[in-house]
Amino acid sequence: MKTYVNRAPQDTRGTWATYLGLSIVLLFSAFPVYWMFVISTSTDEAVAASPPALIPGAQFLINAQEVFTLNEVYFAASLINSVLVSTVITAATLFFCSLAGFAFAKLRFKGRNALMVVVILTLTVPNQLGIVALYIVMGKLGWNGTLLAVIAPGLVSAFGVFYMRQFIAHAVPDELVESARIDGALTMRVYWNIVLPAIRPALAVLGLLTFVMAWNDFQWPLIQLNGTDFPTSMVALSDLASGNYVIYRRVLAGAFLATVPLIVLLLIGGRQIVRGIMEGAVKS
Amino acid sequence: MSLTELRPASHRQSPPPAPGKTKHWLYRFDTKTIPYIFISPFFILFAIFGVFPLIFNGIVALRNWRLDDPTLTGWAGLANFERLLSDEDFWNSLGNTFGIFILSTVPQLLAALIIANLLNRRLRGNTFWRIGILLPYLTPVVASTLVFAIFFARDNGLANWFLSLVGFGQETPLDWRAQKWSAWIAIATMVNWKWIGYNALLYLSAMQSIPKDVYEAAAVDGASPWRQLWQITVPMIQPVVVFTVILSTIGGLQLFNEPMMFDENPQSADGGTDHQFQTIAQLIYKVGWKDLDLGYAASMSWALFLIILVVAGINFALTRRIGGDR
Numbered sequence: 001m002k003t004y005v006n007r008a009p010q011d012t013r014g015t016w017a018t019y020l021g022l023s024i025v026l027l028f029s030a031f032p033v034y035w036m037f038v039i040s041t042s043t044d045e046a047v048a049a050s051p052p053a054l055i056p057g058a059q060f061l062i063n064a065q066e067v068f069t070l071n072e073v074y075f076a077a078s079l080i081n082s083v084l085v086s087t088v089i090t091a092a093t094l095f096f097c098s099l100a101g102f103a104f105a106k107l108r109f110k111g112r113n114a115l116m117v118v119v120i121l122t123l124t125v126p127n128q129l130g131i132v133a134l135y136i137v138m139g140k141l142g143w144n145g146t147l148l149a150v151i152a153p154g155l156v157s158a159f160g161v162f163y164m165r166q167f168i169a170h171a172v173p174d175e176l177v178e179s180a181r182i183d184g185a186l187t188m189r190v191y192w193n194i195v196l197p198a199i200r201p202a203l204a205v206l207g208l209l210t211f212v213m214a215w216n217d218f219q220w221p222l223i224q225l226n227g228t229d230f231p232t233s234m235v236a237l238s239d240l241a242s243g244n245y246v247i248y249r250r251v252l253a254g255a256f257l258a259t260v261p262l263i264v265l266l267l268i269g270g271r272q273i274v275r276g277i278m279e280g281a282v283k284s
Numbered sequence: 285m286s287l288t289e290l291r292p293a294s295h296r297q298s299p300p301p302a303p304g305k306t307k308h309w310l311y312r313f314d315t316k317t318i319p320y321i322f323i324s325p326f327f328i329l330f331a332i333f334g335v336f337p338l339i340f341n342g343i344v345a346l347r348n349w350r351l352d353d354p355t356l357t358g359w360a361g362l363a364n365f366e367r368l369l370s371d372e373d374f375w376n377s378l379g380n381t382f383g384i385f386i387l388s389t390v391p392q393l394l395a396a397l398i399i400a401n402l403l404n405r406r407l408r409g410n411t412f413w414r415i416g417i418l419l420p421y422l423t424p425v426v427a428s429t430l431v432f433a434i435f436f437a438r439d440n441g442l443a444n445w446f447l448s449l450v451g452f453g454q455e456t457p458l459d460w461r462a463q464k465w466s467a468w469i470a471i472a473t474m475v476n477w478k479w480i481g482y483n484a485l486l487y488l489s490a491m492q493s494i495p496k497d498v499y500e501a502a503a504v505d506g507a508s509p510w511r512q513l514w515q516i517t518v519p520m521i522q523p524v525v526v527f528t529v530i531l532s533t534i535g536g537l538q539l540f541n542e543p544m545m546f547d548e549n550p551q552s553a554d555g556g557t558d559h560q561f562q563t564i565a566q567l568i569y570k571v572g573w574k575d576l577d578l579g580y581a582a583s584m585s586w587a588l589f590l591i592i593l594v595v596a597g598i599n600f601a602l603t604r605r606i607g608g609d610r
Binding site: 007008009010011012013014018019021022025026028029030032033035036039047048049050051052096097099100102103104107108109112115119122125126127128129130131132133134135136137152153155156158161186187188191212215216218219222223226234237238239241242243248251252255256258259262263265266270271273274277278279 | 310314315316318319320322323325326327329330332333334335336337338339340341343344349398399401402403404405406407408411413414415416417418419420422423424425426427428430431432434435440442445477480481482485486488489491492494496498499500509512513517534538540541544545549550551552565568569572573578581582585586588589592
């Protein structure tokens with residue numbers, strides 16, 4: 001029988017079995033995305049073959065062009081809309097949440113702790129359960145069927161405030177804030193000149209996670225934009241996949257195009273996203 | 285996430301007000317009012333688009349509220365809820381939601397634990413592996429489900445091809461969408477695929493904060509890595525396990541995207557020809573925006589809310605006992 005020493009796992013060197021296991025996991029994770037790409041480059045015959053094609057074909061541009069020129073799908077517009085919606089939501093979330101997080105971490109005001117508890121409580125509320133009433137609210141505002149209705153609920157997040165508060169409490173020394181104020185700096189200037197530069201890493205993490213969530217959101221944009229000529233890319237994709245005769249290579253070319261921006265984000269900001277999740281960043 | 289992190293800021297004295305009347309006024313404004321201005325965008329937006337709809341939803345549920353017939357209005361009392369209790373579609377979707385939920389949560393969290401344990405080693409290319417397993421988390425569900433729909437296709441689907449490779453080929457190829465069990469498995473596979481890596485990172489982060497001497501002083505002398513995992517590591521990360529179970533419960537019971545896109549006609553919200561994989565969230569969408577009956581849809585959301593509360597409570601109680609036998 002093999003004997004083992006009592007050593008913490010994180011001090012134990014990975015064996016060949018560890019790497020084998022992780023490689024299988026990686027293969028499992030990447031395969032659907034890879035196969036999405038394969039089908040988006042294939043011909044109808046290659047997709048219908050048994051077993052289906054597993055190596056990329058040469059048809060990507062043809063398939064992509066078909067997606068873009070389909071009349072009722074508005075795919076090009078949908079990509080622009082998704083960029084617009086996700087960017088506005090991300091920028092607003094970063095600004096409003098860092099502003100509130102700064103106030104909660106470094107400013108003194110009456111009811112601060114009670115209000116922070118309110119923020120934490122709202123973290124647990126599943127927003128999706130209010131969509132019927134939210135739709136009625138948007139109706140009263142006259143926003144139903146517009147991009148505004150898709151953007152407005154995403155402008156702030158309780159998680160963002162919580163995350164920013166935690167980060168600012170540690171990353172910005174009280175002394176720095178106090179001395180700036182003794183020099184006569186107004187609070188807004190302290191936020192702009194001292195806090196914002198100090199929390200760049202947290203802004204990157206929250207920004208990436210928010211962008212991904214906004215980009216992938218489906219149910220609410222579907223309710224709002226289905227049937228309009230300015231859908232988000234997820235709504236356009238569901239349109240592309242509906243109908244009596246679905247052409248796989250075309251649908252998957254659309255799916256791949258709508259996924260590429262996120263793959264790029266993962267390549268650029270993967271480190272930050274991993275760190276954000278491991279620091280306890282959860283879905284808002 | 286704990287409240288212990290909520291420590292107050294320093295209690296040092298603020299600088300004295302600067303001389304001059306205007307200055308004084310500005311100083312008061314800057315210290316007394318500005319903090320509220322800073323937090324107000326969050327609270328105002330969240331009140332309008334987050335909290336209010338949730339409360340208002342309770343009122344809509346008690347009213348007749350139809351999108352196609354605005355004249356049909358007024359209080360409905362509990363009529364929507366009574367209708368719910370005898371609605372076969374509702375009970376069917378409840379069963380589907382739970383079936384898919386169990387098939388996705390249990391394997392998902394177990395696999396995440398094992399993968400986290402693999403990552404919790406001294407590895408070459410640490411960041412590479414971690415980023416790699418996050419690919420499914422970033423991929424839009426709408427897009428990935430379209431791939432899985434082809435994977436689980438009846439004719440020439442890869443899943444059926446694999447089945448035939450390992451000797452389970454049928455005379456007529458398996459139509460995954462046609463039966464409850466097979467459709468549930470297909471959808472649960474998609475959910476598992478998306479969330480395993482994410483949960484693994486949550487577990488990994490908890491595992492790395494376990495003090496090393498816990499392992500060195502372990503009563504289980506010379507334990508194999510496998511026993512080490514179950515007898516030391518898992519009990520030590522129990523709070524995070526509880527957290528992920530609650531998260532999966534809240535998310536899993538609201539499942540919408542996967543069953544929507546798995547349908548032959550993704551925008552029908554039918555959940556298959558016989559509703560064999562229609563979830564509650566899908567039914568709410570269908571009742572509200574296809575049948576245009578917002579009052580009834582609101583009562584369904586309300587019911588789903590209660591179900592989530594109860595199930596989350598039960599799961600909380602169950603998972604809190606992990607490690608109780610230590």
